[in-house]
Amino acid sequence: MSEPSDRELGDIDLGMTRNITRRDFLNGVAVTAGATLMPWHLLAGDDPQSLPNYYPPALTGLRGSHPGSFEVAHSLRDGTFWDTAGAPQDTGEVYDLIIVGGGISGLSAAHFYRKTAGANARILILENHDDFGGHAKRNEFRVGKRTLLGYGGTYSIESPEPYSTVAKSVIEELGIDVASFPKYLDRDVYGANGRVPKIFFDKQTFGSDKLVDDPCPFPGGETYDLAVPGPDAWAHFMAEAPIAEQARKDVARLCREKKDYLPQLDAEQKAARLARISYSQFLTEHAAVHADVIRLYQSVSETLFGVGIDAIAALDASDTGYPGFSGMGLTTDGLDNERKYFFHFPDGNASIARLLVRMLIPQAIPGNSATDVVTARANYARLDEKSSPLRIRLNSTAVRVKHAGSSGPADSAQGTEVEVAYARRGKVYTVRANHAILACWNQMIPFLCEELPQAQKEALASATKVPLLYTNVLLRNSTAFHKLGANAIYAPGGYHTNVDLDLPVSIGGYHCSRSPEEPAVVHMSKSPCHAGRSAREQHISGRMELYTTTFATLERKIREQLARTLGAGGFDPGRDILAITVNRWPHGYAYEYSSLWDKFVLEGGATPCEIARKPFGRIAIANSDAGARAYTDEAINQAWRAVGELKS
Numbered sequence: 001m002s003e004p005s006d007r008e009l010g011d012i013d014l015g016m017t018r019n020i021t022r023r024d025f026l027n028g029v030a031v032t033a034g035a036t037l038m039p040w041h042l043l044a045g046d047d048p049q050s051l052p053n054y055y056p057p058a059l060t061g062l063r064g065s066h067p068g069s070f071e072v073a074h075s076l077r078d079g080t081f082w083d084t085a086g087a088p089q090d091t092g093e094v095y096d097l098i099i100v101g102g103g104i105s106g107l108s109a110a111h112f113y114r115k116t117a118g119a120n121a122r123i124l125i126l127e128n129h130d131d132f133g134g135h136a137k138r139n140e141f142r143v144g145k146r147t148l149l150g151y152g153g154t155y156s157i158e159s160p161e162p163y164s165t166v167a168k169s170v171i172e173e174l175g176i177d178v179a180s181f182p183k184y185l186d187r188d189v190y191g192a193n194g195r196v197p198k199i200f201f202d203k204q205t206f207g208s209d210k211l212v213d214d215p216c217p218f219p220g221g222e223t224y225d226l227a228v229p230g231p232d233a234w235a236h237f238m239a240e241a242p243i244a245e246q247a248r249k250d251v252a253r254l255c256r257e258k259k260d261y262l263p264q265l266d267a268e269q270k271a272a273r274l275a276r277i278s279y280s281q282f283l284t285e286h287a288a289v290h291a292d293v294i295r296l297y298q299s300v301s302e303t304l305f306g307v308g309i310d311a312i313a314a315l316d317a318s319d320t321g322y323p324g325f326s327g328m329g330l331t332t333d334g335l336d337n338e339r340k341y342f343f344h345f346p347d348g349n350a351s352i353a354r355l356l357v358r359m360l361i362p363q364a365i366p367g368n369s370a371t372d373v374v375t376a377r378a379n380y381a382r383l384d385e386k387s388s389p390l391r392i393r394l395n396s397t398a399v400r401v402k403h404a405g406s407s408g409p410a411d412s413a414q415g416t417e418v419e420v421a422y423a424r425r426g427k428v429y430t431v432r433a434n435h436a437i438l439a440c441w442n443q444m445i446p447f448l449c450e451e452l453p454q455a456q457k458e459a460l461a462s463a464t465k466v467p468l469l470y471t472n473v474l475l476r477n478s479t480a481f482h483k484l485g486a487n488a489i490y491a492p493g494g495y496h497t498n499v500d501l502d503l504p505v506s507i508g509g510y511h512c513s514r515s516p517e518e519p520a521v522v523h524m525s526k527s528p529c530h531a532g533r534s535a536r537e538q539h540i541s542g543r544m545e546l547y548t549t550t551f552a553t554l555e556r557k558i559r560e561q562l563a564r565t566l567g568a569g570g571f572d573p574g575r576d577i578l579a580i581t582v583n584r585w586p587h588g589y590a591y592e593y594s595s596l597w598d599k600f601v602l603e604g605g606a607t608p609c610e611i612a613r614k615p616f617g618r619i620a621i622a623n624s625d626a627g628a629r630a631y632t633d634e635a636i637n638q639a640w641r642a643v644g645e646l647k648s
């Protein structure tokens with residue numbers, strides 16, 4: 001929501017000082033229950049992950065890029081790291097392959113490598129966060145004896161492109177039966193309870209706080225095909241939405257009429273035109289909607305594209321199935337593909353990461369199926385054992401990757417091995433290997449790997465990540481949603497633009513919240529963007545915003561937003577909020593090329609990601625940036641390519 005003044009908030013008790021799981025704040029990190037959930041970067045000792053109570057999924061407070069995970073990388077970027085780092089200590093460890101980055105791409109690279117090199121291949125994965133999985137992040141909440149799950153990043157198996165054969169084969173090897181998803185989805189939870197999508201109009205943007213039925217929910221949200229408008233949604237919207245009457249009529253026209261807004265052009269000309277204008281321009285200039293429609297829809301694309309409708313191409317909006325194009329004879333492949341191959345675990349694609357880890361290090365995660373993994377507790381102490389050929393070392397930021405070796409000139413692609421230096425808990429160590437795969441973010445690579453050609457470094461540096469906040473709030477119950485008849489709320493003026501109850505998925509031993517009286521996790525998402533600038537500029541300023549916003553500020557905004565949105569349903573933030581986990585992703589989605597901002601999309605020529613991902617001697621590059629696509633299948637595809645490029 002645009003900033004309300006203190007006077008406007010005056011009568012709302014946000015419950016900042018009363019809370020049954022009241023947290024102590026340490027450097028912006030909330031700790032729910034004493035030392036067992038202590039943030040690891042604050043603990044003494046060299047190897048926190050071997051502690052028996054090391055269990056990051058249960059940490060609340062600021063997660064995602066959590067304190068302790070990014071400082072080393074930033075000092076490397078700023079050129080100050082080596083001033084104080086001291087001389088690296090040689091661990092003496094030698095591997096066949098070192099992988100930088102323990103996200104789905106890094107884990108998949110280990111899996112592919114073992115297919116050819118065998119199960120005894122010695123592999124080390126270095127990961128700077130305190131957990132594996134990268135953006136595939138699991139959030140756990142404990143309420144009494146019950147565990148509730150949330151997705152802290154990657155939400156589901158889905159893709160606007162057809163899922164690649166390579167990625168599908170990994171999904172199948174992991175035992176995930178994508179076609180079986182409907183059987184785990186409990187449609188009655190929303191349907192029988194009459195919970196439907198809503199829009200929250202806030203006073204600062206629209207003149208009054210009002211929750212109104214959403215008659216035309218945009219696809220690409222996180223409610224799959226449960227985002228079905230209520231039976232009276234149009235009547236409710238037309239009577240209640242606090243926007244101009246003309247704007248309400250325009251919304252109805254956009255969503256319900258099959259009208260061709262560019263009748264003079266053939267399909268090819270239409271696509272060419274729509275590729276060059278924003279969705280916002282299309283709505284204003286071609287669909288001629290009232291300005292209130294733009295205010296209503298400005299943020300609707302943020303969680304999917306990381307920017308508002310001012311910065312996405314109208315053609316991409318059309319492909320995603322946004323309103324206004326149904327009479328224009330264009331295809332909506334993206335939407336069709338997403339619905340064809342879809343699976344949502346309660347912790348999102350963290351289940352994929354956990355299944356990969358189980359395949360690589362069976363002793364670390366008990367069980368043997370893609371359904372029992374949902375409730376399996378990972379044993380982090382088993383991830384980095386000397387006796388295991390495959391090791392995952394957390395809290396370890398790679399700081400230098402270079403060729404070395406006695407028979408070739410040092411610091412060139414001719415070396416006979418690769419030396420990787422990494423920082424862990426204030427010290428720097430070196431490890432060596434035959435090969436390295438950099439499955440970390442492209443922007444990091446030029447700072448790690450000085451040897452790379454300048455043109456490649458520039459291409460790598462251009463991969464600006466999209467910043468995002470994925471917040472999970474544990475609620476005592478969801479009665480307020482029930483009373484208000486809501487399951488997913490779009491908040492165009494909200495700090496978080498979406499407030500959703502998760503898809504009701506019960507799988508293996510995991511049972512979702514079914515009745516309104518049960519505790520529930522509400523998911524809130526935000527993309528910090530600043531309309532009027534290019535997409536890249538918005539991502540850069542949004543990233544700064546995320547790094548400089550404290551957890552205390554975020555908590556206040558979350559409480560205020562939930563209080564105002566759900567207040568009419570009896571919601572009391574002090575009583576009803578039991579825990580908050582904010583997954584902060586300043587470096588979120590891979591940057592996807594746009595016909596609005598990236599000339600080569602229309603003009604052709606090599607894309608930066610093709611130049612960026614070239615192998616260099618014994619080093620190959622994986623991760624989703626390498627394909628400029630923010631999807632899990634791309635992370636897997638790029639791992640496959642990188643492993644194939646390693647020279648023996």
Ligand SMILES: Cc1cc2nc3c(=O)[nH]c(=O)nc-3n(C[C@H](O)[C@H](O)[C@H](O)COP(=O)(O)OP(=O)(O)OC[C@H]3O[C@@H](n4cnc5c(N)ncnc54)[C@H](O)[C@@H]3O)c2cc1C
Nearest residue numbers: 101103104105128134135154155156398440623624631632
């Ligand atoms: C909030 C969010 C929601 C998403 N939702 C979906 C979705 O619903 N469906 C979908 O298909 N895709 C989704 N994506 C995209 C998807 O998550 C990614 O494409 C995929 O998980 C990326 O995997 P990756 O291994 O390439 O990168 P990452 O998951 O980012 O992993 C790379 C890892 O490398 C680490 N690293 C970086 N530098 C270093 C270093 N120097 N030393 C050690 N480690 C380092 C990073 O910290 C990170 O953990 C989402 C992404 C985000 C951010």
